[in-house]
Amino acid sequence: SLLIRAHGSARKTIEKADSLGLEVIDATCPMVKEIHKVVRDMDEKGYRIAVIGDYNHDEVQGIVGQIQHKAIVLENIADIEKKIPPNLKKLAVVVQSTQNLEKVLKMQDILKKRVPDLEFHNTICSPTRLKQDEIKTLPKKNDCIVVIGSKTSANTKRLYEIAKSINRNSYWVKSSADIKKDWFKGVESVGITAGASTPDKTIQEVKKHIQKITA
Structure with missing residues (x-):
């Protein structure tokens, strides 16, 4: 097959x-x-x-x-x-x-x-457009941005590039293991987004890990 x-x-x-x-x-x-x-x-x-x-x-x-x-x-x-x-x-x-x-x-x-x-023919898919619209506002509303997704994911790369251009405190991680505690020093709010193919389980693990180290 x-x-x-x-x-x-x-x-x-x-x-x-x-x-x-x-x-x-x-x-x-x-x-x-x-x-x-x-x-x-x-x-x-x-x-x-x-x-x-x-x-x-x-x-x-x-x-x-x-x-x-x-x-x-x-x-x-x-x-x-x-x-x-x-x-x-x-x-x-x-x-x-x-x-x-x-x-x-x-x-x-x-x-x-x-x-x-x-x-x-503008063939950018609807989910990608929605994510890109979201990422234009998220970095303005939060002190730090974490983008979750594979390093080979094209749409995750775009999200990270847009976030970084707006907020220099933007980071791209594959999983909770990539997160560094010092990213969140003096940070009051953290925005999280993810590439289209990122599993929900990975997103939740990253979210819980950030909540734990910033508590």
Whole structure:
């Protein structure tokens, strides 16, 4: 059997599994599947495809692997100048589902001025948008912020980056074992948030540990 994770996979991976007679268990997130569909549809309509996201992330590799033509991966604003041909007429853009919304909107504005026929699909998922909205206010209301999640989690990374840009007393932990007592010296309030894939058990353990060492 072949299990496709939530991040999705390139079409050739699934096709190869089928050719080998393997059972394919597709656990791709429905929102990621929608991105795949957009990419295939726009490619068929003759648009060059660009993905705003982290080049080496599994989700991004799965997206670019939906089509035969080479897609452009834009990790930041500087990549637009470096990677988008100056004479490009038609471009369809999708976004890795866990990207930073503010950065994406800035890139959209630049691309609008650069490409005459731009089809921009803001495919950041709803839970990510809600979390990012929350993290913009949490660091302002609390003296210290703790972001919980795997160091390989893209959406946890975004939450931490936003929190840190607003409140320098922001920390990224995988579990309660990463917490240091001196983070909370002189702190009256602590805000806690977590990446989408962080287990509730881990969140509760971190919360209890913070309550214990700050009591």
